[in-house]
Amino acid sequence: MKLIESVPNFSEGRRKEVVEKIVAEAKKYDRVWVLDWSMDADHNRSVITLVGEPENLINALFDMTKKAAELIDLRNHTGQHPRMGAADVIPLVPLYNTTMEECVEYSKILGRRIGEELGIPVYLYEKSATRPERQNLADIRRGEFEGFFEKIKDPLWKPDFGPDRVHPTAGVTAVGAREFLIAFNVNLGTRDVKIAEKIARAIRFSSGGLRYVKAIGVDLKGKGVVQVSINITDHKRTPLYRVFELIKMEAERYGVPVLGSDIVGLFPLESLLKTVSYYLRTDLNAKKVIESSLLEILVRESEK
Amino acid sequence: MKLIESVPNFSEGRRKEVVEKIVAEAKKYDRVWVLDWSMDADHNRSVITLVGEPENLINALFDMTKKAAELIDLRNHTGQHPRMGAADVIPLVPLYNTTMEECVEYSKILGRRIGEELGIPVYLYEKSATRPERQNLADIRRGEFEGFFEKIKDPLWKPDFGPDRVHPTAGVTAVGAREFLIAFNVNLGTRDVKIAEKIARAIRFSSGGLRYVKAIGVDLKGKGVVQVSINITDHKRTPLYRVFELIKMEAERYGVPVLGSDIVGLFPLESLLKTVSYYLRTDLNAKKVIESSLLEILVRESEK
Numbered sequence: 054m055k056l057i058e059s060v061p062n063f064s065e066g067r068r069k070e071v072v073e074k075i076v077a078e079a080k081k082y083d084r085v086w087v088l089d090w091s092m093d094a095d096h097n098r099s100v101i102t103l104v105g106e107p108e109n110l111i112n113a114l115f116d117m118t119k120k121a122a123e124l125i126d127l128r129n130h131t132g133q134h135p136r137m138g139a140a141d142v143i144p145l146v147p148l149y150n151t152t153m154e155e156c157v158e159y160s161k162i163l164g165r166r167i168g169e170e171l172g173i174p175v176y177l178y179e180k181s182a183t184r185p186e187r188q189n190l191a192d193i194r195r196g197e198f199e200g201f202f203e204k205i206k207d208p209l210w211k212p213d214f215g216p217d218r219v220h221p222t223a224g225v226t227a228v229g230a231r232e233f234l235i236a237f238n239v240n241l242g243t244r245d246v247k248i249a250e251k252i253a254r255a256i257r258f259s260s261g262g263l264r265y266v267k268a269i270g271v272d273l274k275g276k277g278v279v280q281v282s283i284n285i286t287d288h289k290r291t292p293l294y295r296v297f298e299l300i301k302m303e304a305e306r307y308g309v310p311v312l313g314s315d316i317v318g319l320f321p322l323e324s325l326l327k328t329v330s331y332y333l334r335t336d337l338n339a340k341k342v343i344e345s346s347l348l349e350i351l352v353r354e355s356e357k
Numbered sequence: 358m359k360l361i362e363s364v365p366n367f368s369e370g371r372r373k374e375v376v377e378k379i380v381a382e383a384k385k386y387d388r389v390w391v392l393d394w395s396m397d398a399d400h401n402r403s404v405i406t407l408v409g410e411p412e413n414l415i416n417a418l419f420d421m422t423k424k425a426a427e428l429i430d431l432r433n434h435t436g437q438h439p440r441m442g443a444a445d446v447i448p449l450v451p452l453y454n455t456t457m458e459e460c461v462e463y464s465k466i467l468g469r470r471i472g473e474e475l476g477i478p479v480y481l482y483e484k485s486a487t488r489p490e491r492q493n494l495a496d497i498r499r500g501e502f503e504g505f506f507e508k509i510k511d512p513l514w515k516p517d518f519g520p521d522r523v524h525p526t527a528g529v530t531a532v533g534a535r536e537f538l539i540a541f542n543v544n545l546g547t548r549d550v551k552i553a554e555k556i557a558r559a560i561r562f563s564s565g566g567l568r569y570v571k572a573i574g575v576d577l578k579g580k581g582v583v584q585v586s587i588n589i590t591d592h593k594r595t596p597l598y599r600v601f602e603l604i605k606m607e608a609e610r611y612g613v614p615v616l617g618s619d620i621v622g623l624f625p626l627e628s629l630l631k632t633v634s635y636y637l638r639t640d641l642n643a644k645k646v647i648e649s650s651l652l653e654i655l656v657r658e659s660e661k
Contacts, residue, residue: 088650104651297637313638322648325629332636333601334617344626346392347408351655
């Protein structure tokens with residue numbers, strides 16, 4: 054069993070029937086499961102969480118993109134969130150028995166199909182990026198749909214796949230492989246947000262900390278505590294426990310207790326296995342977890 | 358989704374075709390999955406690991422018991438492992454969204470059917486036991502198949518279900534609800550097995566330690582290390598991390614390092630969640646684990 058996760062973002066957060074039609078495209082496929090989907094009217098954007106076996110997932114994502122291009126017209130789209138395409142961004146995340154390299158390969162297969170069959174320019178981003186200035190999604194998206202009609206003429210922004218002109222209604226799409234992102238908050242027993250900020254600086258990559266950590270200090274007004282709010286962009290290389298222990302170490306310096314932590318949203322089993330393996334001084338893998346063994350059987354059985 | 362685990366033991370470890378026929382009875386059912394099965398010729402015994410939704414699982418276990426009673430004749434059975442029935446013991450373990458109380462109820466439903474429909478005397482054991490001397494399986498099984506023809510006449514050993522006489526070929530069966538048992542070994546950086554024995558004594562219930570811990574000190578000959586070998590009989594009430602931290606604490610007293618640990622065999626996701634929640638000072642549950650969410654969907658889908 055090989056599983057990839059994808060969290061495609063579509064530029065429709067108001068017309069529920071449109072989002073449902075896009076979701077329905079994924080549900081047509083065996084061994085592709087929609088774990089969650091949500092829409093935001095202010096952002097005018099929807100986010101769908103899918104897990105599936107690689108080839109079927111890629112086909113599902115292609116069909117979802119095709120449907121989005123049919124039903125969404127960027128010329129009439131307004132919303133708070135920056136966007137450049139009907140299918141705005143499609144990340145592929147290695148979840149189970151799949152490498153980042155495989156996800157990069159699949160992102161190229163998907164990108165090529167979107168470019169060639171739908172006539173939508175595609176940019177490969179993150180781990181799939183073909184040049185450094187395309188790693189960061191925000192850099193690609195700068196100028197948004199409206200700005201892309203000029204931007205695409207710049208040889209620096211020639212698309213990786215598809216035509217050299219913006220699709221008139223569906224814009225352009227970013228596709229890329231990346232690691233699962235874990236949002237992790239740690240509460241400190243102090244009202245002094247400066248201490249949370251100092252700890253955030255100590256642990257984050259941008260100011261000398263851990264490679265795959267972004268962090269800020271946040272004041273939880275009225276709760277009498279402050280928080281270090283963290284994104285771990287590669288939890289395999291910068292695991293949860295190392296971030297937590299480093300925060301504890303730095304907090305001790307200020308005599309501030311670490312009250313607790315919270316992982317926001319869903320997280321992969323592997324992040325738990327790495328954490329338990331560290332603290333119990335062992336080396337656990339998913340095959341030993343009953344629920345994983347069962348999942349493996351069910352995925353095999355799921356060929357309809 | 359509610360899931361129960363069962364690990365029934367059958368008194369056949371040599372004739373593969375017999376065990377396969379017993380396993381096949383489980384595979385007939387929707388939402389019952391055979392995770393693993395193994396047979397041991399010396400013990401002349403097989404162990405099957407099943408997970409399933411409660412009602413289907415109970416029906417599968419009944420059919421397996423019926424098949425075992427048809428194919429196994431205890432009068433001709435020899436093996437190193439003590440045994441009293443063709444289906445020797447059937448534990449029910451709450452795995453997912455199921456309480457111990459529910460498992461006790463299901464064990465009674467299963468026990469009644471085995472007793473009444475198959476004419477096999479049934480003893481409820483562990484959490485299902487109807488009197489204290491029946492909690493421990495070894496106490497029930499004492500005397501084995503051959504001894505039960507006398508033992509059953511003692512009013513103390515009147516069966517919970519079924520006739521007051523031993524089934525002539527299929528013997529008697531124990532059915533009961535119990536917690537998942539975790540086998541956990543911790544290696545110490547010393548050659549002195551006395552230190553492992555002292556730590557085992559310090560942590561185990563029988564000599565004043567943690568309620569659900571059994572432990573012994575073991576010499577891993579030739580490896581230059583010794584081991585504290587542990588059974589945790591209720592990991593929800595005596596969680597893994599507490600056992601491990603107590604061993605670390607006691608080992609420190611002797612200046613002996615804890616080199617590592619190992620969990621033997623499969624273990625439930627919940628044991629990981631409890632451990633991570635302790636160390637990261639949080640409170641995680643299975644619904645936030647991607648693989649669990651997917652499992653939930655697949656179990657729902659699995660209605661054939």
